[in-house]
Amino acid sequence: MxxxxxxxxxxxxxxxxxxxxxxxxxxxxxxxxxxxxxxxxxxxxxxxxxxxxxxxxxxxxxxxxxxxxxxxxxxxxxxxxxxxxxxxTYLPASLDDDELDRIVGDVLDREGFAAMSDMGPAMKAVNAEVAGRADGRRVADRVRSRLS
Missing domain, CATH: 1.10.1510.10 (Uncharacterised protein YqeY/AIM41, N-terminal domain)
Structure with a gap:
């Protein structure tokens, strides 16, 4: 552990x-x-x-x-x-920008999120995939830019 x-x-x-x-x-x-x-x-x-x-x-x-x-x-x-x-040094490696963008794109496409009204559920789905390997602000910025 x-x-x-x-x-x-x-x-x-x-x-x-x-x-x-x-x-x-x-x-x-x-x-x-x-x-x-x-x-x-x-x-x-x-x-x-x-x-x-x-x-x-x-x-x-x-x-x-x-x-x-x-x-x-x-x-x-x-x-x-x-x-x-x-x-x-005890944390898992953070996602780089390209990897984060790929995950955001995959999740949004798979779940069918396309509008800003989907921001909450989209964030929940993306955060489940990211599993703490990226700062919440970075994730939110990427999701917001893809949904707008």
């Missing part, structure tokens, strides 16, 4: 005295544990659930890096980007 790999990498980072990696992996593990106990009852996240948490952590760090950069704290922005890069 993905969380077991992250824990093993944390152990290795501790042995290697890699404090940046240690800090990042500890925060990721904490976020996964927090997600597991949130809600009405505790659950164990599968790899898909852990990946969702990782994507949220990537987004959080990207937003923080932007904010620090805008606020003139370049060193803090660099630290956030460094953590983001560490977390991204």
């Amino acid at each position: 993905l969380i077991d790999r992250i824990r093993a990498d944390l152990t290795q980072a501790t042995k290697d005295r890699d404090s940046d990696r240690q800090r990042t992996l500890r925060s990721v593990i904490a976020a996964v544990q927090e997600e597991q106990v949130s809600g009405s009852e505790a659950t164990v996240l599968d790899d898909e659930g852990v990946t969702r948490v990782l994507r949220a952590q990537v987004k959080r760090r990207a937003d923080a890096a932007e904010a620090f950069e805008a606020g003139g704290a370049a060193a803090r922005a660099d630290a956030e980007r460094s953590e983001l890069a560490i977390i991204e």
Whole structure:
């Protein structure tokens, strides 16, 4: 499982005295544990659930890096980007533009979506195919451009 790999990498980072990696992996593990106990009852996240948490952590760090950069704290922005890069190593490879365009086209053609009124169902169908390998904004932009 993905969380077991992250824990093993944390152990290795501790042995290697890699404090940046240690800090990042500890925060990721904490976020996964927090997600597991949130809600009405505790659950164990599968790899898909852990990946969702990782994507949220990537987004959080990207937003923080932007904010620090805008606020003139370049060193803090660099630290956030460094953590983001560490977390991204645990995520599946993102789709490139051509691949995303192909998936969007295939799904829209197969499902018969052709008008902007189909945006909601089209997004649902495309996101099921993309399976988190592309940012939601990128997907929405591609679907919107194909439907207009």
